[in-house]
Amino acid sequence: MKSKKGDLWISAVLYLTLGVIAISLILGAAVPFVNKIKDRNTVAQTKDLMFTLDETIRRVANEGPGSQRELSPFTIGAGKINIDQDLEQINWTLETEALIQEPNIALKEGVLTLLLEETRTEGKYNMMISTTYTNIDLNLTSTLNNPFAGTFTVLVRHSGRFTTTTNKPEIEIHMQ
Numbered sequence: 543m544k545s546k547k548g549d550l551w552i553s554a555v556l557y558l559t560l561g562v563i564a565i566s567l568i569l570g571a572a573v574p575f576v577n578k579i580k581d582r583n584t585v586a587q588t589k590d591l592m593f594t595l596d597e598t599i600r601r602v603a604n605e606g607p608g609s610q611r612e613l614s615p616f617t618i619g620a621g622k623i624n625i626d627q628d629l630e631q632i633n634w635t636l637e638t639e640a641l642i643q644e645p646n647i648a649l650k651e652g653v654l655t656l657l658l659e660e661t662r663t664e665g666k667y668n669m670m671i672s673t674t675y676t677n678i679d680l681n682l683t684s685t686l687n688n689p690f691a692g693t694f695t696v697l698v699r700h701s702g703r704f705t706t707t708t709n710k711p712e713i714e715i716h717m718q
Contacts, residue, residue: 578640584620585642585669588634589654591616595632596653596673598698603678603711607702614695616717621669622689625682625715632680633672635689639665679710684717694718 595613602609621636642658643649645667649656659668681701682688697716704711 574639578638581620581636581638581640581669582642584636585671587619588621588636588671589651589656591618592632592634592654592671592673593652595696595698599675599678599680599713599715602698602700603713605700606711607700610697610699612695612697615693616696617693618691622691624689625680625717627680627682630675630678630680631672633670636669637661638667638669640669641667642669677710679705679712681712681714682717683714686717688717690717 595616598611598613602611618634621634623632623634625632643656645658645660647657653673655670655672655674657670657672659670660666661668684690686694694717697714697718699714699716701712701714
């Protein structure tokens with residue numbers, strides 16, 4: 543009788559151990575796969591967000607002095623967005639393990655440039671989406687730190703001022 547009780551406990555421990563190992567293997571394979579899919583989805587959402595921001599900036603610039611538009615909520619799900627006033631550029635960057643596109647080759651998608659850069663760490667990349675303005679002078683006004691991450695209200699406004707040398711309209715971007 544004792545041996546049957548012992549056999550029962552040994553069987554239970556073995557089944558439990560096999561179950562834990564099986565779940566660990568499944569999770570070990572599934573979590574990186576899910577993270578890669580999540581990063582691909584984040585890139586797609588961010589492209590839409592960048593297209594919306596770009597369209598708003600260009601519309602306000604074309605409408606003339608006093609024109610303004612508000613984007614709310616403006617949500618950066620992952621990564622960071624940087625507004626560079628000196629280069630007249632808006633850049634978004636995300637560190638990822640997903641091979642979203644061919645590394646180190648810039649792709650144009652409308653006004654956006656997409657680039658997946660390899661990092662020094664094998665299997666890690668920096669995904670970048672950027673747009674540059676050649677005929678608009680960007681002016682960032684914000685009490686928050688640039689680069690931005692999270693949810694914001696963005697006010698895009700034509701200041702009514704133009705650069706003296708190139709006569710480019712000044713577009714104020716206020717992040718709050």
